[in-house]
Amino acid sequence: MFDGTLNAAIGDGTELDRLRARYDGLLADPPILPGDEALAELAGMARIFDLDGSRPPAEVWRDLRAVLTRQGGSAPATRAAVPAHRTLTLMVVEDDPGMASDLTEMLTAAGHGVVGPFSDAAAARTAAGLYALDLALLDINLAGEGDGVDLARTLTRTWGVPVIFLTGNVEAAARHARLAAALVLKPYGGRDVLDAIARTVAGGAAAS
Template identity: 40%
Template sequence: MNAPPATQALKILIVEDEVIVARDIAQQVQAMGYQVLGPTSMGEEAVGLAGMWRPDLVLMDIQLAGEIDGITAAQTIRETFGIPVVFLTAYAADDILARAKLTEPFGYVLKPFSERELSTVLAMALYKHQAEAKLLTTTRQLQALSRRVLEAQEQERRRVAIELHDELGQSLTAIKINLQLGERFKDQAPADLYQENIRIVEDALQQVRSLATALRPSMLDDLGLAPALKWMAEQSASRSGFEVQFHHERTLERLAPEIETACFRIVQEALTNITRHAQASKVKINLRRDADDMVLTVADDGRGFDTAAMRERAAAGASLGVLGMQERATLLGGTLDISAQPGQGSTVTLRCPWRTQGENV
């Protein structure tokens, strides 16, 4: 039995009980540019090799030596390892095919077959598996994002409720008490009671403004994206101590509202991550037009991170911020790229179609 090669070509495990046929299939598969694993003629051994080598696809004969046949082996491999299986068979009996269908195979190759038939079935099976894997990953990400968004929504509602109760509620209670005192004692009320009420009202107004700004800055709606990003960057820099540089494409036209909102939230999340984790001294934000695209970048000179590990956390739903940024980019018909290296900072890049107010999607 041959050991698996060390190159990066797609790996195919061949399970065939006829030695000559197995050798011929292996030669054909190798000529197509795939790595050949095996071959083996035993169903039990096929399961073990699939678990050890994790091939990209298993080419499985239905009739095998040993205690289990190819259908049983295929079912175990699919359920345990999630590896796609294509059946090889000389039997087209309805009962065998019906039983084989229960294992959800990615194709059938009826013996005898041509090299073209084999090549087509393998290519389609691998493509289908990759598409299903992407769909499964996307579905899991959306489920995780939906779950975390609901959690974040409840946390935000709780925060707003506490702000209203503890800050604004106390101010209004103080005003009420002062008005009751003034009504009760009339001319005997303290001389500065009126001024105190004015001060409390001014404080309450400031609390309302702060709360509204935290939810959505009016600057974004009134003045546009560039002033809002500049304001937010300066606020983050003053709190966190890093230097910020902001450059933007000067234009007389406002971008579409959904683009402005998405850009603002993506930069907000990027700056939050920089503040929490990067230990950066400089941050550069750039908003520009590239042909028909808008390009927004947020770069820092901080500690960086492992992008592969970050993507795994995001795929598992452990990073709501990254999933949220990616989802916003997708809804704009754009892409989000996050590049970083440990010790060399990071860059977040959003690219989407440049669209101004009033333009149709």
């Protein structure tokens, strides 16, 4: 599903700028269609991200744009790791026990405080009222009642906690990209998560 080469290119900002210049005309009224070569590239990216490429190009690019913008950001400078003195209190919500454990261990080793990990939205929602959270790392698809999208709405609207989605569900991430300060697609590495945290802090969405 996921192409690490494209991820690295998007992460440096220049590739995202190129794609915006090439495809943003599709979102104009009336749409400006790119050439056949550009449409073939768009279809290829849709396949990489498991998006339905049979839809009109404007719909495909709308979803891809949302995902790539939240995933990579646009400023290479924001990809620096969060400085050691910037200790954050992070909520982790992930229903895969192995991934939750690895993520918690990585964040703790980086010097951050971790609330959780929680495997369901209900427990995380309760904890949100008990801790001063700087940022929440949420899977979108969760077992039990409620999902990561509903939880993200509660955290952002009720508690003012910014959210990073950690997910393999690209279509859901695209539909709800505005709820998230950043997006990390599975499978991910520790550096991907720390870079997303750094971008969120640098952008002012999370406390430093």
